[in-house]
Amino acid sequence: MTTLPPDAAVHVRDLRKSYTIHEKEPGFLGSLRAFVRRQSREVEAVRGVSFDLAPGEVVGFLGPNGAGKTTTLKMLSGLLHPSGGEVRVAGFEPRRRQSEFLRRITLVMGQKQQLIWDLPALDSFLVNQAIYEIPDPQYRATMHEFTEVLGLSGILKKQVRKLSLGERMKCELAAALLHRPQVLFLDEPTIGLDVNMQESVRAFIRDYNERYGATVILTSHYMADVTALARRILVIDRGQLVFDGDLARLVERAGGGKTVRLQLRRPVTAAALAAYGEGVKVDGLSAELTVPRAEVSSRAARLLADLDVADLTVEDPPIEAVMAELFGGKEAVRG
Amino acid sequence: MTRYLRLLRLFTGATLSAQLEYRANFLGAVLASLGEVGVALLGIGVLFGQPGTDTVGGWTFHQALLVTGFFMLTEGVISVFIQPNMSKIAEAVRTGSMDFTLLKPLDAQFGVSTRHLNVLRAGDLLIGLGLIAYAASHLTVTLGGFAGAAVLYLSAVVIVYCIWLALSTTAFWFVKTQNASELFNGVFGAARFPVTAFPVPIRALLTFVVPVALITTVPAQALTGTLTPALALASPLVAAAAFVLTRLFWLKAVASYTSASS
Numbered sequence: 001m002t003t004l005p006p007d008a009a010v011h012v013r014d015l016r017k018s019y020t021i022h023e024k025e026p027g028f029l030g031s032l033r034a035f036v037r038r039q040s041r042e043v044e045a046v047r048g049v050s051f052d053l054a055p056g057e058v059v060g061f062l063g064p065n066g067a068g069k070t071t072t073l074k075m076l077s078g079l080l081h082p083s084g085g086e087v088r089v090a091g092f093e094p095r096r097r098q099s100e101f102l103r104r105i106t107l108v109m110g111q112k113q114q115l116i117w118d119l120p121a122l123d124s125f126l127v128n129q130a131i132y133e134i135p136d137p138q139y140r141a142t143m144h145e146f147t148e149v150l151g152l153s154g155i156l157k158k159q160v161r162k163l164s165l166g167e168r169m170k171c172e173l174a175a176a177l178l179h180r181p182q183v184l185f186l187d188e189p190t191i192g193l194d195v196n197m198q199e200s201v202r203a204f205i206r207d208y209n210e211r212y213g214a215t216v217i218l219t220s221h222y223m224a225d226v227t228a229l230a231r232r233i234l235v236i237d238r239g240q241l242v243f244d245g246d247l248a249r250l251v252e253r254a255g256g257g258k259t260v261r262l263q264l265r266r267p268v269t270a271a272a273l274a275a276y277g278e279g280v281k282v283d284g285l286s287a288e289l290t291v292p293r294a295e296v297s298s299r300a301a302r303l304l305a306d307l308d309v310a311d312l313t314v315e316d317p318p319i320e321a322v323m324a325e326l327f328g329g330k331e332a333v334r335g
Numbered sequence: 336m337t338r339y340l341r342l343l344r345l346f347t348g349a350t351l352s353a354q355l356e357y358r359a360n361f362l363g364a365v366l367a368s369l370g371e372v373g374v375a376l377l378g379i380g381v382l383f384g385q386p387g388t389d390t391v392g393g394w395t396f397h398q399a400l401l402v403t404g405f406f407m408l409t410e411g412v413i414s415v416f417i418q419p420n421m422s423k424i425a426e427a428v429r430t431g432s433m434d435f436t437l438l439k440p441l442d443a444q445f446g447v448s449t450r451h452l453n454v455l456r457a458g459d460l461l462i463g464l465g466l467i468a469y470a471a472s473h474l475t476v477t478l479g480g481f482a483g484a485a486v487l488y489l490s491a492v493v494i495v496y497c498i499w500l501a502l503s504t505t506a507f508w509f510v511k512t513q514n515a516s517e518l519f520n521g522v523f524g525a526a527r528f529p530v531t532a533f534p535v536p537i538r539a540l541l542t543f544v545v546p547v548a549l550i551t552t553v554p555a556q557a558l559t560g561t562l563t564p565a566l567a568l569a570s571p572l573v574a575a576a577a578f579v580l581t582r583l584f585w586l587k588a589v590a591s592y593t594s595a596s597s
Contacts, residue, residue, distance in 0.1 A: 019593065079434055079594050099440040107438055114435040118353040127349060130342050131441050159356070 009090075010053040010076065010183065010215060016084035017046040017071050045071040047239035048085070055182075056213040058205075060226030060247075063236035064327050069219045072236065073185045076217070077107040090183050103132060106181040110188035113172055115160045121171035122156045125178060132179035139178070145211075146174045149204050166197035173201065177208060184208075184216045190225055202228050223319040237327060247319075254322040258296050262287045262303065263311035276303055285310075290317070342441070343449055350419075350452045364455030371410055372462045375403050375527050382528070392531035398559055399529055400470035405488065405551040406527040408463025412492055413499070414456035420448050421499045421516065425506035431594055444585050448500065467558075474559055483557040483567065490574035491550040497577035498545075500585065507588035526551040546573055 021043050024034035046068040053059060063069050074080040075087060078094035078101065087094055092101035115124045129139050147153050150170045155163060163171065173189065186205065190198040206229060209216055220226055226233065226247075233250050235243035243250055260277065264285045273280045276299055277289035291299045296314055303309060354360070382388070383396045391399060424447055427433040436446045502515040522545050530538050530548040542548040549570045556562035 074434075074594055077438060079437055079592065081590060097437065102438060102440040105438075107434070109434070112431055112434060114432070116349055116353060118356045119349060123349050123352070127342075127345050130338070130345050131439050133338060 009055050009057075009088075010051075010217070011088040012052070012072075012076070012085070013050045013087075014085040015046055015049045015072065015075060015082055015087060016044070017068075017075060017080060018042055018044045018083045044239055046075070046082075049236065049239070049241050050085075051234060051241065051244055053215050053217070055215055056209070057232065058209055058216040058218065058230045059232045059234055060230035061217050061219045061234050061236065062226065062323065064323075067236045068239040069236055070187055073107065073187050073217065073219065077105055077185050078102070079107070103179060104181055105183045105185065106176045106179070107185045108173060108176045108187065108189050110169070110191035113160075113168065115168065115171055115175060117161050118159060120157045121152075121160055121163075121175065124160070124171075124175050125156075128175055128178050134179055138180075142178055142180060143174075146177070146204075149207050150174060150200065166193050169193060169197070169201065170204075173204060180212060182212065182214050184214055184218075186216065186218045186220075188220055189218070190220060190222055198222060198225065205229055227319060235323075235326065242326070248316075250326075251316050251319070251322050252293070254325040257290045257292045257317075259315045259317050260289055260291055260296075260300060260303070261311075261313045261315065262289075262307075262309055265308040265310050268307060339445065342445075346450050347452060350450065351454055354454055361455055364453075365458060368456060368458035368462060371459060372407055372466075375407055378527055379403050382532070392529055392533070394529045394531065397470045397473040398555065399532075401467060401474070401555040401558060402529045402551050403527055404463050404466030404468075404470055405491075405554050406463070407459055407466055408488075409491065409495060409523075409526065409550055411456060411459030411461075411463050413495060414459055415453050417496055417499050418516070419451040419453040421503040423447070423451060424503040428506045428592075433592065434594055437589065437592065443589060444500075444582065448496070471558060476558055477560060480558050480560045483562070484554045487549075487557050487562075487567065487570050488554040490570040491554060493574040494546055494549060494570075494577050497574075497581040501581045504581070504585050504588045507592055523547060523550075529555070549573060 019042070020040050022034065023039045023041055024030050049068070049072060061069050061072070071080065075082045076089055076094055078097045081095045090101065090104045092098060092104075094101060094105075115121055116127075125143070128134075134142070147156070150173065152170060152174060155167045155171065160168060160171065169189070177184070184205075189205070190201050193201065202225060205216065205218070208214060209229075216229070218225060218229060231246055233243065233245065233247050234241060235250065243253065245253075257277070264287060267285060268282065268287065270280045270282045270287075273282065273287055273289055277291040279288075279290040281288045300312060300314065304312060379396075379399055382391050383399070389395065394402070424433075427436065427447070433447075436443050439446060498519060499516065502519060505515060522541075525533070525537075525541055526547045530541050530552045533541065538548070549566075553562065553566050553570050557567065
């Protein structure tokens, strides 16, 4: 593992950001009215967020659409100036955008790309090598390593516009991490990718974190990303941090119960199962229901005794359900 | 410094290879260059084509042709070096790809000003230089006049760059700024003629408000040795002041960047 300075953490205190936005009524007349006289309104996107990250920590950053996740990441990376509060990343104040700071961080945005569209990814890598002044031996070593972990061989010399979305994202990641940053801000790095591609992006991030001890903040709307990579979860809602802790505790706090899955030998009606728990779903010989956390063992015992059960498993509810619970059934956990 | 030179080389290489991807574009660019020079020559032809017209605003045909040469050269500098970069600033702000420029440990103004070249319009540069060389061969040009013209033209390029950058930087607030560069093109069209060919009020406007005079007329005057010391000094000073001011304006714009959401 490459040694990194001990100040590689993220420190955020009472971070705030407000925007002035212009509003317009729908339709042409609305546009005309807005053109002549703009209606503006102050919007607080981030309202007093505080947290600290230890070096090497990986956290998942969750929240519904427009909760302030991306705005926070942009303030942490120095793109946006905070309206208030204190931010330190790797010992630097991001808004000053010093060279030394920018060399230590990266921001990957799943929906934006930095690669030169008409040229092979390798050309973009060379530009980044020159911008970050990466010495040739380090460049070769990093490229070798990334090519292996991400499976880049064979796609580096194709024009970026001819790559598939997944291939392009792999190259984007490689371009963004070529300078071996110690703090990674990943905003929806797997958006739109198929399951295999998501898995290889995850494996790459995990590998990078372990190899270089990098600190990672990750937002995603694929829960699998977050559960696979992060132990600690931050949940932001309407610009405020509503949860900071580990995944298990988030599930607990959302209340709810555990999910019991049954594989039956004989069909059972949903009505018959309603006596054992809530949210009963029956599909042929499989069934699913939710039972209160405290009564998992007693209910499971009754199910096994009363019914002809082939198999029974107890699981934490999918995190989507937990988020839906936390945010009152709104469209949860989208970036 | 060597890092920035190395980057210039890389950016140039990348933008050249990207353009080679689209070969059909080349023909269009050649036609555009020819159209440009045709219009410029037609203008001067109409002026001097009147029977009995030997001078316009005190300029002989070859002196005026010199101005047209500087005009074409500047058109070339704009189409090859300036416009391809500046037109992408507004686009980068609108799509949010400005993020990547600002995240790099590299001066962002350098980054947005040097990333692209439109090599296809390099013909304009050659046509401009050719016109200047042809016109100068019919005039007496001293070595001092040549050196002065070189320095003053360099100042002119800095001024043109600053005007474009200042106009494009407004994209950080207004997002779409295409009309601002149209405004520049409209006024700059006046630079194809010597400023002294215009009535006094317009001449003043073109010297002091929009320094079009400094861009083509002043270098041409330097080359023919008819330049007043005041204008010779004014051009580099205006260039330096413009550079400092646009730099400050750029920094202010970057600080108020709102980054289109992903």
